[in-house]
Amino acid sequence: MTDEQRQPPGEALSYEQASARVEQIIRRLDSGEASLDETLALVKEGKSLIELCADELGAVGAALEELRLDELVSRLENEAST
Amino acid sequence: MTDEQRQPPGEALSYEQASARVEQIIRRLDSGEASLDETLALVKEGKSLIELCADELGAVGAALEELRLDELVSRLENEAST
Amino acid sequence: MTDEQRQPPGEALSYEQASARVEQIIRRLDSGEASLDETLALVKEGKSLIELCADELGAVGAALEELRLDELVSRLENEAST
Amino acid sequence: MTDEQRQPPGEALSYEQASARVEQIIRRLDSGEASLDETLALVKEGKSLIELCADELGAVGAALEELRLDELVSRLENEAST
Amino acid sequence: MTDEQRQPPGEALSYEQASARVEQIIRRLDSGEASLDETLALVKEGKSLIELCADELGAVGAALEELRLDELVSRLENEAST
Amino acid sequence: MTDEQRQPPGEALSYEQASARVEQIIRRLDSGEASLDETLALVKEGKSLIELCADELGAVGAALEELRLDELVSRLENEAST
């Protein structure tokens, strides 16, 4: 991991950056070279990154919902008028 | 065992160093070449190293458990399967 | 037996040195070349060396017991199985 | 028996010399060539030599008693088998 | 029988000499050449020689018994078995 | 019978000599050459010789019996068998 790849702390990572960092973490863990301390640190970091990514992905509903604009408009108009 | 392999006293060993030293101790004991005094000394050292490793592992294990990775994985798997 | 093999008196013998000396004594006795006086002297020396070794063994055994490795093993096994 | 083999009287025989003389006596007796008087003399000599040897052995044996390591061994073996 | 074989009178015969003389007497009697007087004399001599031998044997036997070899044997047996 | 064979008078004849003399007397008498005179003398001599022989035989027999060799034999056999 180089300094360029590291995200400066405090700055939000993009999904892609977070995702890439997760990959990197897993590769590092896969190498088997990480010490116990490093493993813990990596797993922690990976977990929070994955959660970040999941939040990013999971910000929508459970299922695709379809609406018609004209219906929405009329409903809003009705609501506005009441 | 060379002097390089010995840890300077007073410095905390990492888990990996402790673990490697335990291996070394066991190999030495297995060789049957250790004198009685050395055997006692090695067993003592090995015991405290193993305790150190156990403490280290216990701490890391607790930290890893706190991460609740199982919950994260099942949540993610649920999300992925929908 | 050469003079080099003899331990200077007053210096504590290690278990291995004492044990080796006992072996030497027994070889000498078995050879049948020792006069009766020498035999008696050898037997006395052998006996005190064996006592020394037995004491040493007892002490090391006690020290090993004090380490309570059994407890450590079962504790670690419990921890590992959880 | 030559004069060289005979021990000058008054000088203590070593255990081994005594033992060798006894063997010689037995050979002489077995040969059947000894006269009755010689036989009696040989038996007397043999007996006293054997008594001498037995006394010497008794002295050595007495020094050996009371050292019992078997107990230590069986205790350790019991521990190892558990 | 030559003069050399004859024991000068007054000197005690050894067991072996007496025994040999008995053999000689028997051979003489066997030859049938001895006169009546000689026969009687030979038988008398033989008898006393045999008695001499028996006495000699008895004396040696008694001397051997006095040595108490059996006791020594059992003492050694006891010591060996302990 | 030569003069040498004749026993000087006054000297006791051995049984064998007396017996041989009797034989000689009988042969003389048998020859029929002896005069009455001689015959009477020879017969007288013969008779006394025979008596002498008989006395001799009686004496030797008694002496042999007196030796009690049977007793000696059984004593020695007893001793040998024990």
Add this chain to the structure above:
Amino acid sequence: MVGPPSSIRSPSAADGEQTVRAARVDSAPGAGPAGGIPDSQLAGPFPVGDYAGALRAKLRSFARVQLVGELVNLRPSRARVYFELRDAGGALPCAAWRDDWERMVAGGGAPVEGMQVVVAGGCDFYPGSATSSPGFSFAVSELRIAGEGDLLARIDRLRKRLDAEGLCEPQRRLTLPLVPRTIGVVTGERGKARDDVLAALQRRGWAGRVVWAYAPVQDRHAAPAIVRALGDLAGLARVDVVIVARGGGSLADLLCFCDETLCRTVALLDVPVIASVGHHTDRTLLDDVAAVSCSTPTHAAEAAVGIDLRRARHDLAAGGGRLRDHATQAMRSRAELPVAAARLRENGRRALLTRARLLASLSRAPGEHVARQRARLHQQLREIRAASSRRLAGGRELSARHALVLARKADAALLDARERRPRELQRLALALAAHDPQRTLERGYAIVESPDGAPLASAREARAARELLLRFADASVAARVDER
């Protein structure tokens, strides 16, 4: 969309009830039971095939001319190519044989929809049959593209103006959310584009809200409707991104996406717009001002949802799983600790035990040494004792044997002295006795002796002696020689 057959069919469908009734009446006098319409002044009823055939002949007799108009609704089929020519005043369905069409477009390039073209040909009518519909078309035999440059130049001028006003930039500066919550889609209600967008969104595993803003997307009325839809989507529906999508269409259809008002609206919209209206060859002005321009509605949907959510979720789950596995793996070495501790313990024990065993055997060694020596002494003593016993026993046996032999000899001598030798003496005595003169005397003989007892063996001796003793067996008698 209006095609040649439907243009004929449409009017008849409007009063279909009448047509059916008329057909029934017309058929009566001729081929069937139908008769003419009572009270009708019109001739007939004639068989429609006859009439259609006559109509075709009449139309074909019209003068062949050249027409100019906008080419729209181009629809190639297997045998023929259909299209329409339109202008502000009207439209005419056109058809060309496929072979002719290939020839016509071979030189100047294929005309595309929206182009002004000049065609040459004449009217034609397909009379139809019992199983097929009739149709009118202007049969085209020649075609030439006309006025194309004008349209493109007009669009180009507008593009430059918009660009100069910086209207190509604002949309591009907007950031597309990776996963929008709400997506507005402006498209035809029944178009294939709608389905493509929906399918693509579903493929991505996206589960947000789609707000469909259906609008005409193919004519000159489209632009105002789209402008209105965009405003509503951004304002009322508060969508995160808008897709303007249209499936493949003619250049004329695309022209509405070059509408100046539409383009200005889009450029100033604060919601990113993804355009998917043209072909990759024809770039509309909407493509220039939109945040993203895509070639197909599918791509547009993929641009709106910047990530394959299905795969991403799967990847995340897998990543989480790997992390969990590594965490488990890291703790796995926990199982090695009791093993290591047990090995320490065993090594300690073994070190003690092997030494104790060795020591025990060593400690026994001097004792065994002594015991061996004792056993040896014991054995030696027994041998000595046995040898002496043998010697004594041998001696006693020999003595006993000697005594026995001697006793036998003595017995033999005694026997000799008591039996053999007395017998011998007896024999000698007997032999002697035989010569004893005493025996002769006992038979009656007598011995003459001198008075001193000397035997007188002759008469002369007797005479000389004078005094005689006559010895008889029992006694002697004295006698005197008397020689009278």
